[in-house]
Amino acid sequence: MPAPPQTPTGFKSILEQVWWRVDTALDLEMLEWSAKLGALEALESGCTAIIDHHESPNAIEGSLSVIADACAEVGVRVSCAYGTTDRHGSEGAKAGLAENDRFLSEGGLGMVGLHAAFTCSEETIDAAAALADKHGVGVHVHVGEGVVDTGPGIELARRADIDWLLVHGINLPDGVDFDGIIVHNPRSNMNNAVGYAYPSRFNTPVALGTDGIGADMIAEFQLAFLKQREVDVTVGPDEAWGWLEAGWELMPDAKDDIVTWNYPTMNAWHLAYTTGVRPIDVVIDGRKVLDGGMVTTVDAAEVRAKAAEQALRLFAKL
Numbered sequence: 001m002p003a004p005p006q007t008p009t010g011f012k013s014i015l016e017q018v019w020w021r022v023d024t025a026l027d028l029e030m031l032e033w034s035a036k037l038g039a040l041e042a043l044e045s046g047c048t049a050i051i052d053h054h055e056s057p058n059a060i061e062g063s064l065s066v067i068a069d070a071c072a073e074v075g076v077r078v079s080c081a082y083g084t085t086d087r088h089g090s091e092g093a094k095a096g097l098a099e100n101d102r103f104l105s106e107g108g109l110g111m112v113g114l115h116a117a118f119t120c121s122e123e124t125i126d127a128a129a130a131l132a133d134k135h136g137v138g139v140h141v142h143v144g145e146g147v148v149d150t151g152p153g154i155e156l157a158r159r160a161d162i163d164w165l166l167v168h169g170i171n172l173p174d175g176v177d178f179d180g181i182i183v184h185n186p187r188s189n190m191n192n193a194v195g196y197a198y199p200s201r202f203n204t205p206v207a208l209g210t211d212g213i214g215a216d217m218i219a220e221f222q223l224a225f226l227k228q229r230e231v232d233v234t235v236g237p238d239e240a241w242g243w244l245e246a247g248w249e250l251m252p253d254a255k256d257d258i259v260t261w262n263y264p265t266m267n268a269w270h271l272a273y274t275t276g277v278r279p280i281d282v283v284i285d286g287r288k289v290l291d292g293g294m295v296t297t298v299d300a301a302e303v304r305a306k307a308a309e310q311a312l313r314l315f316a317k318l
Contacts, residue, residue: 001315004021005017011145011148011192011194012146012148014192020087023055023056026314027056031056031070032069033310035066035067035071036070036073037304039070039071039073039076040295040300040304041214043289044278044293044295045214045216046217046259046279046282047076048254048282049076049247049253049254049257050071050076050077050079051209051250052080053083054080054081054083055082055085055096055115057087057092057096060082060096060098062099063099064099064100064108065103065108067080068103068108068109074289074295074298075287076284076289077253077254079109079110079111079250079251080109081110082099082100082103083114084096084100084112084113084114084120085114085124086120086121087119093127097127097128097131101131101135111139111140112128112129112131112137112139113128113139113141114128114139114142114156116141116143116152117141117152117153117155120152125156128141132161138161138163138164139165140164140165140167141156141167143157143166143167144168145168145192146171154171157178157180158178161180162181164179165180165181165250166178166181166183167182167185168189168197169202170189170197171195174201177203177204180204181205181206182197182202182206182207183209184206184224184243185210185211186223187210187214187223196230196231199243207249207250208221217247218271221241221243221268221271222271222273224240225237225241225268228240236272237268237269237272238268241267241268257282257283257284257285258282258283259281259282259283260280260281260282261279262277262280278293280293
């Protein structure tokens with residue numbers, strides 16, 4: 001991937017110089033193979049369900065179906081949302097809402113997506129909340145990830161319903177009860193240097209996520225625990241394990257999935273510092289999708305090769 005035009009020095013410039021440029025370069029073919037690769041790597045990590053927050057502002061229509069179909073081909077459960085934003089004008093925001101509406105109206109499993117509140121107008125936020133109510137789902141939105149989103153993120157969190165996903169929450173204030181679910185993303189927060197969320201301080205339920213940096217949730221649990229230890233050496237791994245288990249509340253059907261691991265005791269105290277824990281077999285909806293560590297549904301080598309080809313196309317656009 002080519003270097004950005006300027007070296008990012010903070011969260012907003014990372015968004016502007018890296019992530020938002022990647023978003024605008026995406027097309028549906030890139031999206032198909034990157035989604036298949038993400039789903040493949042999820043299975044290889046023992047993760048059977050993905051909650052996706054996606055943006056491709058020059059390829060909005062149909063994008064959620066491309067993701068859902070790619071994950072279905074691999075065999076992983078997925079809940080999709082398009083991250084609606086006014087960064088590309090009001091027409092771009094309307095197109096994002098329309099994609100959420102289309103996907104949900106056609107029976108897709110998902111939520112209504114919003115990018116961070118500081119990139120959304122009040123009209124767009126109101127429309128997203130109304131659309132979520134129409135479909136009986138929550139809103140999936142990033143809040144308080146960086147200083148730039150402190151004020152808008154707090155205001156948005158105050159209006160959340162219990163089924164909203166409030167992702168990151170680093171700059172949400174102490175001592176305030178929010179409806180919704182905080183999703184803690186320690187690896188992503190470290191990568192973007194936005195600080196520690198101190199998730200133990202929330203009275204709101206907390207779940208664990210990756211913000212798209214892989215799907216190895218055992219590794220994410222270990223990192224979440226160590227980040228806690230970094231600020232409080234008295235804590236054990238139980239709370240971080242509870243955040244991991246909260247994922248089943250977000251995707252309840254995954255409770256019926258069966259994962260056989262290469263390690264005999266899959267609990268917080270045994271896994272806190274254990275490396276090399278991998279799945280052997282995975283069964284989803286009665287279908288064995290991982291057998292002896294090998295994905296059965298797709299040709300893993302082909303997925304990786306096709307994804308590499310699409311990466312080169314992406315890099316050329318950048």
